[in-house]
Amino acid sequence: DIQMTQSPSFLSASVGDRVTINCKASQNINRYLNWYQQKLGEAPKLLIYNANSLQTGIPSRFSGSGSGTDFTLTISSLQPEDVATYFCLQHNSWPYTFGAGTKLELK
Amino acid sequence: EVQLVESGGGLVQPGRSMKLSCAASGFTFSSFPMAWVRQAPTKGLEWVATISTSGGSTYYRDSVKGRFTISRDNAKSTLYLQMNSLRSEDTATYYCTREGRLDYWGQGVMVTVSS
Numbered sequence: 498d499i500q501m502t503q504s505p506s507f508l509s510a511s512v513g514d515r516v517t518i519n520c521k522a523s524q525n526i527n528r529y530l531n532w533y534q535q536k537l538g539e540a541p542k543l544l545i546y547n548a549n550s551l552q553t554g555i556p557s558r559f560s561g562s563g564s565g566t567d568f569t570l571t572i573s574s575l576q577p578e579d580v581a582t583y584f585c586l587q588h589n590s591w592p593y594t595f596g597a598g599t600k601l602e603l604k
Numbered sequence: 605e606v607q608l609v610e611s612g613g614g615l616v617q618p619g620r621s622m623k624l625s626c627a628a629s630g631f632t633f634s635s636f637p638m639a640w641v642r643q644a645p646t647k648g649l650e651w652v653a654t655i656s657t658s659g660g661s662t663y664y665r666d667s668v669k670g671r672f673t674i675s676r677d678n679a680k681s682t683l684y685l686q687m688n689s690l691r692s693e694d695t696a697t698y699y700c701t702r703e704g705r706l707d708y709w710g711q712g713v714m715v716t717v718s719s
Binding site: 531539540541542543546547552588591592593594595596597598 | 649699
């Protein structure tokens with residue numbers, strides 16, 4: 498199975514900060530990497546697909562980069578509504594695997 | 605608007621069976637592979653199974669292989685997950701999601717396996 502190592506596990510930042518979250522795959526997954534936001538009690542929401550494509554309706558402050566094994570989600574200017582847990586997902590090969598999550602809080 | 609609505613969850617004893625359903629609308633259901641993903645309480649996400657558009661191909665994670673069966677009825681735009689020989693470690697919220705991009709997700713249905 499492909500292991501997805503996500504960092505950091507917890508992140509505390511202020512409104513307006515630039516925030517980055519990383520995912521590292523244990524082997525090459527090309528660009529088959531998605532990023533999700535999950536708020537308490539809700540289903541995951543797709544933010545970025547295929548490493549760097551912004552899902553329809555998602556604010557442009559969210560962006561993704563990377564390919565191969567190293568990927569980054571960036572929030573250019575943190576907003577209060579961005580408080581959530583963020584997950585990466587590799588869908589290059591089955592079994593698809595998720596990162597353990599990054600809990601983002603406001604400082 | 606794409607909608608996925610799961611149903612069929614609840615409390616079940618270990619070793620028993622349960623069948624989940626996911627009613628799809630707002631898109632051409634028969635054109636998309638579909639998947640189930642689960643999330644144990646306060647834990648991360650775990651892909652469970654995927655089914656092709658026709659239902660002719662299915663894929664499972666090892667821990668559910670031989671116990672769970674994913675199926676679909678394209679005429680009813682509905683996805684299913686038949687879960688047999690349930691274990692305590694199957695306790696989770698189960699989400700159906702549209703494969704390919706795993707873009708749209710249902711609200712989830714809770715399955716609790718406990719005596």
